[in-house]
Amino acid sequence: MVKVNGVNMDVDEQIxxxxxxxxxxxxxxxxxxxNEEILKKDSYKSTILHSGDVLEVVSFMGGG
Amino acid sequence: MEDKLILGGRExxxxxxxxxxxxxxxxxxxxxxxxxxxxxTLAVRRANTKDSENIMDFIPKxxxxxxxxxxxxxxxxxxxxxxxxxxxGGGDFVKVEIMKDSKYLLPDNxxxxxxxxxxxxxxxxxxxxxxxxxxxxxxLANAGAAAIMPLAAPIGSNKGLTTKDFIQIxxxxxxxxxxxxxxxxxxxxxxxxxxxGAAAIMCNTAIxxxxxxxxxxNAFKLAIEAGRKAYLAGLGRVLARGSESMDPLTGxxxx
Numbered sequence: 001m002v003k004v005n006g007v008n009m010d011v012d013e014q015i016x017x018x019x020x021x022x023x024x025x026x027x028x029x030x031x032x033x034x035n036e037e038i039l040k041k042d043s044y045k046s047t048i049l050h051s052g053d054v055l056e057v058v059s060f061m062g063g064g
Numbered sequence: 065m066e067d068k069l070i071l072g073g074r075e076x077x078x079x080x081x082x083x084x085x086x087x088x089x090x091x092x093x094x095x096x097x098x099x100x101x102x103x104x105t106l107a108v109r110r111a112n113t114k115d116s117e118n119i120m121d122f123i124p125k126x127x128x129x130x131x132x133x134x135x136x137x138x139x140x141x142x143x144x145x146x147x148x149x150x151x152x153g154g155g156d157f158v159k160v161e162i163m164k165d166s167k168y169l170l171p172d173n174x175x176x177x178x179x180x181x182x183x184x185x186x187x188x189x190x191x192x193x194x195x196x197x198x199x200x201x202x203x204l205a206n207a208g209a210a211a212i213m214p215l216a217a218p219i220g221s222n223k224g225l226t227t228k229d230f231i232q233i234x235x236x237x238x239x240x241x242x243x244x245x246x247x248x249x250x251x252x253x254x255x256x257x258x259x260x261g262a263a264a265i266m267c268n269t270a271i272x273x274x275x276x277x278x279x280x281x282n283a284f285k286l287a288i289e290a291g292r293k294a295y296l297a298g299l300g301r302v303l304a305r306g307s308e309s310m311d312p313l314t315g316x317x318x319x
Contacts, residue, residue, distance in 0.1 A: 057111040063107025
């Protein structure tokens with residue numbers, strides 16, 4: 001299982017970009033953090049998720 | 065006369081930093097335009113697929129982004145958020161905002177100083193949000209802050225300049241721009257802070273909770289400009305007691 005934005009998902013051995021896209025996130029609107037390390041954008045399509053990984057999909061929102 | 069706000073070596077004509085929270089995305093552009101703002105704050109959060117629109121599409125391109133680290137409970141988390149904001153294209157400005165307490169949302173000055181030091185060394189232009197304490201403000205200056213952002217009142221409260229005397233001490237004693245942040249509820253309060261010598265005002269809730277957001281953004285713009293001009297002009301003195309006529313006393317009437 002991989003934890004994606006706090007939710008356990010059965011996406012072991014899948015590519016990070018594919019998982020995030022299947023969830024409906026649009027390219028170039030987010031940044032990925034894997035196990036508290038920022039992933040470089042050019043590695044989204046080559047990064048394979050493994051069991052126990054924690055993936056965060058973050059973006060800008062309104063704030064003060 | 066040229067009167068620029070300089071932050072991290074960059075010049076700004078506007079002294080109004082606008083927050084982007086709590087209102088509809090389609091109002092952001094109008095608010096920025098009516099505010100004349102050149103800097104807008106943003107937050108970094110877990111992305112949400114329910115939001116079909118991206119806030120970045122609503123912010124005019126000539127505006128400098130000031131991502132904040134809200135949500136951070138210590139220096140480490142603030143640094144992590146700052147790194148994410150830079151990767152998101154937020155540039156090198158960051159408003160360090162660290163709160164351990166979720167009831168009053170007061171900034172933790174000690175952790176804020178730590179995060180400021182780390183991020184300034186990494187090349188960020190750091191604008192720390194802080195509780196108005198002189199010693200902390202000095203520590204932030206020594207840590208490499210580009211400005212100091214003391215709170216006027218609890219965040220989102222619209223209570224006004226409740227920490228006025230302590231902000232004045234920081235303005236008088238710390239050789240950095242002081243940007244009054246949080247709690248300002250009315251244009252008159254923004255004006256008063258500018259008259260005191262604040263370098264700029266950061267405001268969100270007062271505008272977001274107004275009935276007419278673009279008009280209130282403009283009211284704040286005018287008040288901030290008026291306060292700045294009054295500060296530059298130098299306020300007239302206040303008599304401790306008594307009065308002083310502005311007119312030549314017409315002695316001939318008494319003879």
